Amino acid sequence: MRTLVILGGGTAGTMAANKLRARLAPEEWRIVVVDKNDDHDYQPGYLFVPFGINKIKQIRKSRQSFIDEGVELLYGDIERVDPEARTVLLADERELSYDYLVIATGTTPRPDQTPGMLGSEWRRSVHEFYSYEGMIALKRAMKDFAGGRLVMHITELPIKCPVAPMEFVMLADDYFTKRGLRDQVEIVYVTPLDGAFTKPVASRELGSHLSKRGIKVETDFMIESVDQERKVIVSYDEREIGYDLLVTVPLNMGADYVATSGLGDELNYVPVDKHTMQSTAYETIFALGDASNLPTSKAGSVAHFSVDVFVENFLQLAEGRPMTHSFDGHANCFVESGKGKALLLDFNYETEPLTGHFPFSVGPMSLLKPSRTNHLGKLAFRHVYWNVLLPGRPMPLPAEMSMTGKHVE
Amino acid sequence: MPTTTIAGREIDVDAEGFLTKPEQWDEELAQTLATNIGIELTEAHWVPIHFLRKDFETQKETATLRRVSTVGGIPVKELFALFPGKPAKKMSYIAGLQKPKGCV
Numbered sequence: 001m002r003t004l005v006i007l008g009g010g011t012a013g014t015m016a017a018n019k020l021r022a023r024l025a026p027e028e029w030r031i032v033v034v035d036k037n038d039d040h041d042y043q044p045g046y047l048f049v050p051f052g053i054n055k056i057k058q059i060r061k062s063r064q065s066f067i068d069e070g071v072e073l074l075y076g077d078i079e080r081v082d083p084e085a086r087t088v089l090l091a092d093e094r095e096l097s098y099d100y101l102v103i104a105t106g107t108t109p110r111p112d113q114t115p116g117m118l119g120s121e122w123r124r125s126v127h128e129f130y131s132y133e134g135m136i137a138l139k140r141a142m143k144d145f146a147g148g149r150l151v152m153h154i155t156e157l158p159i160k161c162p163v164a165p166m167e168f169v170m171l172a173d174d175y176f177t178k179r180g181l182r183d184q185v186e187i188v189y190v191t192p193l194d195g196a197f198t199k200p201v202a203s204r205e206l207g208s209h210l211s212k213r214g215i216k217v218e219t220d221f222m223i224e225s226v227d228q229e230r231k232v233i234v235s236y237d238e239r240e241i242g243y244d245l246l247v248t249v250p251l252n253m254g255a256d257y258v259a260t261s262g263l264g265d266e267l268n269y270v271p272v273d274k275h276t277m278q279s280t281a282y283e284t285i286f287a288l289g290d291a292s293n294l295p296t297s298k299a300g301s302v303a304h305f306s307v308d309v310f311v312e313n314f315l316q317l318a319e320g321r322p323m324t325h326s327f328d329g330h331a332n333c334f335v336e337s338g339k340g341k342a343l344l345l346d347f348n349y350e351t352e353p354l355t356g357h358f359p360f361s362v363g364p365m366s367l368l369k370p371s372r373t374n375h376l377g378k379l380a381f382r383h384v385y386w387n388v389l390l391p392g393r394p395m396p397l398p399a400e401m402s403m404t405g406k407h408v409e
Numbered sequence: 410m411p412t413t414t415i416a417g418r419e420i421d422v423d424a425e426g427f428l429t430k431p432e433q434w435d436e437e438l439a440q441t442l443a444t445n446i447g448i449e450l451t452e453a454h455w456v457p458i459h460f461l462r463k464d465f466e467t468q469k470e471t472a473t474l475r476r477v478s479t480v481g482g483i484p485v486k487e488l489f490a491l492f493p494g495k496p497a498k499k500m501s502y503i504a505g506l507q508k509p510k511g512c513v
Contacts, residue, residue, distance in 0.1 A: 156475065194498075222489070266475055266480055
């Protein structure tokens, strides 16, 4: 009997466990998933709840209900991995031995890493929307906001779902317009990048959507601290931006046990081969989803497509054969642009997001251009996530990116 | 990929002028690259540049600002003082490397 231990039962961990359970003989392979609790959140919903697009109860479900009965699910905090002894130690001193380990504990916002961010105004005038608690506090703050300067701020890349901050300002534009308050709200988008987005064509297209909505963009802003008393954020080159309501994306970091176990880079992400997600240090360790240092977006779509590749490779590995499947960095993101429309980005390691259309079985979806179909696609995706993706049912979306329909500039 | 002549030498660069072949770099070239973007290299500038070069040998990619600060031990504040405005881009340009890929 061999054992596969999967640390983290989120998008990547759950999919990997379910897909492998269906294909590895139960009498030969034991599969164990470890997570700290039973809450599985549909994370794209964090952005929607403050605007009333999703309800709180639609985005949290029982983790266990999505994990195959043939998989052992343990709850506990992870203390350390010993990659030489191939063991995982939990905080309550339980120890698990593995033949193979998957690290899928994602990335977490860390407001403690920026001086002044966690002051007495945290979750009052200083917010984030990458956690359940953050989303609820922000919903209240948005409702109570009567006017002034709303600053959307990104601390440092990489972040989970790098388009979400842009969606936030476009949805905020819509939200305050509907409430008849838009004239009294100034929206500013502050980024450490030199444009609205990381890739040139998307940066140009998305940047134009921001300026059309009267949203100001402040670029090359590397935050040093938050001064909650004066309500300003301060950069390393001593620029200051005042706010009435600050919505920040704190520094994102991988789990602390990754660092303690000597498996992480400077942000606690596991260095992996970008085509196989296998650790560059240990052949018995893989990292899936946001937990790795893959040079592509930290996004659910990447978790999905890379898990598909990982599963095929792992079956080969289990049979003692070489791994022949290769992940191309495929990511695919809906970007809510307000007014019931959304844009779609589709890209991989080699090809940046381009304009054109995306060939989908129910009909083409336009790329980098707001459309109603894209918006409906994004809303429908919540059902797809719970009912198709997590259980590991087949999706009509190939892991590998296609150039069909894309306009090459 | 375009090439350009820097300090009398044919150098391979990308659309933004970053070197695409790190092996074409040497310290003399760095002086010229620095002058191109209005920076006069002092001893303090060489510390992060040497760190970037050394780190690239093992990592095969350009260190991010955070890595220069946490692994290289040079405070971000100091990097902003040495390479005003856009330290990550400016350092990697002078060090003859691609700009860091942290931004995806």
